[in-house]
Amino acid sequence: MTEVMRIERSCFPVAWEYSIFLNICLQNGEVKSGEARSLIMDVFENSGRVAGYIVWETDIVRKEGHILNLAIRQDERRMGNGRRLLSHVLDHLRNIQIxxxxxEVRESNFPARNLYExxxxxxxxxxxxxxxDEDAIIYSIDL
Ligand SMILES: CC(C)(COP(=O)(O)OP(=O)(O)OC[C@H]1O[C@@H](n2cnc3c(N)ncnc32)[C@H](O)[C@@H]1OP(=O)(O)O)[C@@H](O)C(=O)NCCC(=O)NCCS
Structure with missing residues (x-):
């Protein structure tokens, strides 16, 4: 958790609260809200250290997925890790018929925008x- 928070604070001007990550971790990576919705987090480790994470929401009634957070540790970037986490989430969404x-992404965040595009x-x-302080661009993909 400390490593996740370190990455989170180094990536975003407004970091998520520790309690959000803690809550997901305490529920083994998936927080269910009602019958339809879940908040899920996957952490990727390399050599025993957290290298990145992704958090997404699923709504099986609306058949929608929403990626809420994605971050890769600075020294683990440009090695395909962002793409791997994204791919993992999209596979999961397809598997549950989403x-x-x-x-959403900051308009100026070209590394992330390139990845999504x-x-x-x-x-x-x-x-x-x-x-x-900035507009968001909404990206979507049909699965
Ligand atoms: C965006 C981020 C997750 C990408 O992770 P990554 O592991 O470096 O991405 P990958 O190595 O899988 O790169 C996949 C593609 O993304 C694009 N990309 C990634 N970093 C880039 C950069 N610095 N500049 C331009 N394009 C970039 C490229 O198209 C790249 O493909 P290529 O390497 O074949 O050119 C990472 O830079 C990061 O954690 N940034 C800070 C947090 C953040 O902005 N999160 C997204 C919030 S919406």
Missing amino acids: NTCFL SYGFIESDKIPSYYF
């Missing part, structure tokens, strides 16, 4: 001032 997946995500909308 039809579509979306996410290289994976087939399409820019579908823009939310002005979503991050207060």
Whole structure:
């Protein structure tokens, strides 16, 4: 958890609270909310150290997935790890018959935008001032 928080704080100007990660971990990586929705986290380790993580939400009634967080430790980047985590999530969504997946990203975050676009995500909308200091681009993909 300490390593996840270290990566989180190094990646994002407004980091998620420790309690959010702790809550997911305490429930073995999946927090269910009602019958339809789950919040899931996967942590990727390399040589016994946390190298990155991804958090996503599933809604089996709306048949929608939503990627909420993705981060790779600085010295583990550009080695295909981001793509591997993304691929893992999209496979999971397909396996549970989810039809579509979306996410928000800072407009200036070109590494992430390139990753999503290289994976087939399409820019579908823009939310002005979503991050207060910056707009968000919404990407989506049909599965
Ligand atoms: C975005 C991030 C998750 C990418 O992780 P990664 O492990 O480096 O990504 P990969 O090695 O799998 O790269 C896959 C593709 O993404 C794109 N990409 C990744 N980093 C890039 C960079 N610095 N500049 C341009 N394109 C980049 C490329 O298209 C790359 O394919 P290529 O290596 O064949 O050119 C990582 O940079 C990160 O953690 N950033 C900080 C947190 C963040 O912004 N998260 C996303 C929030 S929406």
